[in-house]
Amino acid sequence: MEMLYRAVKWITVLVWKDLLLDYRNPMSVTTQLIFSIGAGVLAGVIYRSSIWPPESLIPATLSIVLVFQAIFASYNSFLREAESRTVEGLRLLPVGPEIVYISKFIYSIANIIIFTYLFQLSILFFTWPVRISITHVFIWILLASLYLGGVSSLSSAMMIYSRTRGTLAPMLILVLSIPFFQSSTEPINILAQGYMPQPGWHIPITTLGLGFLFTSTILAKYVLE
Amino acid sequence: MTSPLAAVSGVWKRYDSRWVLRGVSLSIGEGDRVFILGSNGSGKTTLLGIMAGLIQPTRGSVSYSCGPLKRCVGYSGHYPLLYEDLTVEENIRYYSILYGVDPGRVMGSSLWESLSLDNVRGLRVSQLSYGWRKRVDIARATLHSPQVLLLDEPFTGLDEDASKSLAKLLLDLSRSGVGIVMTSPRPDREYVELATRMYNLQGGVLGNAV
Numbered sequence: 001m002e003m004l005y006r007a008v009k010w011i012t013v014l015v016w017k018d019l020l021l022d023y024r025n026p027m028s029v030t031t032q033l034i035f036s037i038g039a040g041v042l043a044g045v046i047y048r049s050s051i052w053p054p055e056s057l058i059p060a061t062l063s064i065v066l067v068f069q070a071i072f073a074s075y076n077s078f079l080r081e082a083e084s085r086t087v088e089g090l091r092l093l094p095v096g097p098e099i100v101y102i103s104k105f106i107y108s109i110a111n112i113i114i115f116t117y118l119f120q121l122s123i124l125f126f127t128w129p130v131r132i133s134i135t136h137v138f139i140w141i142l143l144a145s146l147y148l149g150g151v152s153s154l155s156s157a158m159m160i161y162s163r164t165r166g167t168l169a170p171m172l173i174l175v176l177s178i179p180f181f182q183s184s185t186e187p188i189n190i191l192a193q194g195y196m197p198q199p200g201w202h203i204p205i206t207t208l209g210l211g212f213l214f215t216s217t218i219l220a221k222y223v224l225e
Numbered sequence: 226m227t228s229p230l231a232a233v234s235g236v237w238k239r240y241d242s243r244w245v246l247r248g249v250s251l252s253i254g255e256g257d258r259v260f261i262l263g264s265n266g267s268g269k270t271t272l273l274g275i276m277a278g279l280i281q282p283t284r285g286s287v288s289y290s291c292g293p294l295k296r297c298v299g300y301s302g303h304y305p306l307l308y309e310d311l312t313v314e315e316n317i318r319y320y321s322i323l324y325g326v327d328p329g330r331v332m333g334s335s336l337w338e339s340l341s342l343d344n345v346r347g348l349r350v351s352q353l354s355y356g357w358r359k360r361v362d363i364a365r366a367t368l369h370s371p372q373v374l375l376l377d378e379p380f381t382g383l384d385e386d387a388s389k390s391l392a393k394l395l396l397d398l399s400r401s402g403v404g405i406v407m408t409s410p411r412p413d414r415e416y417v418e419l420a421t422r423m424y425n426l427q428g429g430v431l432g433n434a435v
Contacts, residue, residue, distance in 0.1 A: 013322045017308065024310035024349075088279055089306035093323050094295040094369075 010095045014103035022076065029111075032072045036115045039065055040122020047127045058123075058192040059185050062141070065119045066112065067177050070148040071170045073108040074156035079169060082160040091224060101153060101220035105213065108156075109149030116141050133191055140188050143202055144180070146209030151176040154216040157223045184208065228290045229254045230297075230404045231276065231373045236285035238271055238429075245271050247429035248285070253373055253404035258395065260416045261408045263426035269408035270303060272426065273375045276406065291372035299371030303378060305362035309351040313342060313361050316350060317368065324369040331368045335397075339390045340364060355382040363391065367398070374398065374405045380415045388415050395419060 022029050043061045046052050081087045090100050120137065155172040159165035184205045187197040229252035238246040245268040253259060263269045274280035276287055277300040291297040307316045314332065321328040331337060332346070340360045345353060350361065359382050367374065379395075380388050392415055399405055399421075408426075409416050417423070424431050 010323055013319060017311070017319050020315065021308060021310050084309060085304045086306050086308060088300075088302060089320070091279055092277065092295060092298075092300060092306070093320075094293070094325075095323055 007099055010099050011103045011106065014100060015107050018076065018103075018107045021080070028072065028076050028080075032069065032111070032115045033118065035068065035072070036065070036118040037122050039068075040119040041126065043119075044123045044126025047123065055189065055192040055194075058137075059188045061123075062116070062120070062137075062188060063181050063185065066116055066141070066144055066148055067174060069112040069115045070108070070152040070173050070177065072115070073111040073149070073152040074169050074173060076111060077104045077108055077153055077156035078160050079156050079165055082165065087160050097221045097224035098217050100224060101157065101217055104156070105149050105153045105217075108152045109145050112145040112148055112152070113142060116145065133196065136191050136197070137188065139202060140191070140205070143205040143209060144184065146206065147180045147184075147212050148173075148177060150209065150212040150216045151180075154219065154223075157220055160223075180208065230257075230289065230291050232288050232290075233272075233276060234286050234288070236272070236275055236282045236287065238268070238275065238280070239283045244429050246275075246282070249426075249429070249431045250285075251406075251424070251431060253406060255372075255402040255404060256399045256421075257404045258399050258419055258421045259404075259406045260420035260423045261406065261426050261431070262412050262416075262423065263408065263410065265410055267410075267426045268429050269410075269426055270377055272431075273300065273302070273377050273406065273408060276373075277375055289373065296369065297371060298373050298375060299366040299369065300375045301359075301362045301366040301377065301379065305350075305358040306365065307350045307358060307362060310349060312347055312349050313353070314346045316361065317364060320365050321368055326369055331364070336364060336367060336394060339394050340387070341390070356384060356387060359383060360387060360391075363394075372403060374403055376405065376407045378409050379407055380409070380413060391415075392419055 039061065043057065047057055078087065081090060093100065117138065120141065124134065151173055155169050155176065158172065159169045162168055187201040190197045231253040233249060233251040236246055236249045237244065249272060251259070261269055261272065271280060275282050277298055278294045289297045311319070317331055318328040321331050337343065340363065342361060342364055345357055345361070350358060353361070359379070363376070363379060366376070379391060383391060395405055396419065407416055407420070424433060
């Protein structure tokens with residue numbers, strides 16, 4: 001219990017620091033905000049004009065926006081530490097690489113969820129009333145963020161000593177995201193067509209996300225030590 | 226004879242095809258003040274990085290008798306490990322909590338006072354000169370009361386007063402039993418006066434300085 005309390009305290013401090021850094025230097029989050037709202041407005045306009053059928057537009061735009069948010073989140077994660085030469089500070093901490101990694105994961109997942117929700121809300125603003133179940137779409141985004149938060153944090157951690165991290169991290173995120181989108185977009189396709197997915201649709205996505213988090217946390221020990 | 230706080234045994238380090246360190250051995254005892262002199266690219270920073278556990282040696286090992294490495298060692302590298310958009314106080318508070326130290330105790334310590342850090346407490350690190358950043362980084366490196374202190378060019382960028390304060394501080398720390406390793410490319414007065422042992426690192430080989 002004592003250990004859990006200490007872990008929560010360390011993670012809180014690490015997340016608080018990232019939050020404060022974004023508050024003091026909001027360039028990156030402003031870019032994310034503009035991207036989310038801009039993409040949402042654009043998708044909403046296309047949706048209303050019926051150029052593209054919504055059943056294919058919604059899954060496609062959501063997937064693209066999620067990947068972009070994961071890329072943005074990776075820049076606010078270990079890559080930012082690499083740019084500011086504070087990675088060594090993290091590696092010297094006695095809290096352990098797993099704690100550092102989980103704190104970055106939490107920050108990344110929060111980042112992805114908030115800005116993808118904003119994107120979705122921007123679409124809704126232009127397309128209301130819509131046929132699809134918003135609650136289910138939001139749950140799908142939440143679960144997709146679990147996987148993509150792990151992908152974003154791991155890719156960011158793996159690239160801290162690479163000189164070409166600015167290019168390689170997005171490529172890695174893209175490659176690691178493909179298995180997820182190949183296997184987990186069916187519920188969103190069904191929702192986009194105005195139907196409800198089968199009960200328990202969220203179980204495989206959750207398992208995939210948690211599995212990736214577990215694996216990447218173990219790998220982080222080797223990447224960061 | 227008591228066992229040394231830190232023992233570097235036959236450390237070799239290779240980057241690509243270039244050997245930076247060739248069988249370096251060194252032991253740091255309580256109260257030792259070791260100065261390693263070496264030209265740019267001689268491997269001083271690599272040696273300190275290996276001692277701090279930040280770089281893996283190609284061969285050889287480093288062992289500490291004073292506890293787990295991360296609790297036992299304090300490291301201040303060439304680049305201060307501080308967040309530029311946070312204030313000095315926020316940086317120290319952040320590191321203190323993660324090291325399990327009371328931030329109030331750190332900011333009320335004699336070290337804090339001797340480095341005059343109260344003057345810059347509320348300023349963002351980005352607003353500080355290199356010398357002030359260096360002072361704050363030394364405070365960061367020592368906040369968990371390490372038994373071995375590794376300092377890469379600690380006097381670089383410091384003015385006369387700050388150099389004197391730091392020299393006194395390091396002397397006090399070593400008198401309390403802390404083993405200190407300092408590196409520099411120049412045999413400046415501060416290092417020579419402070420050191421109890423001096424070495425010359427050349428071509429990856431550590432030899433006694435003349």
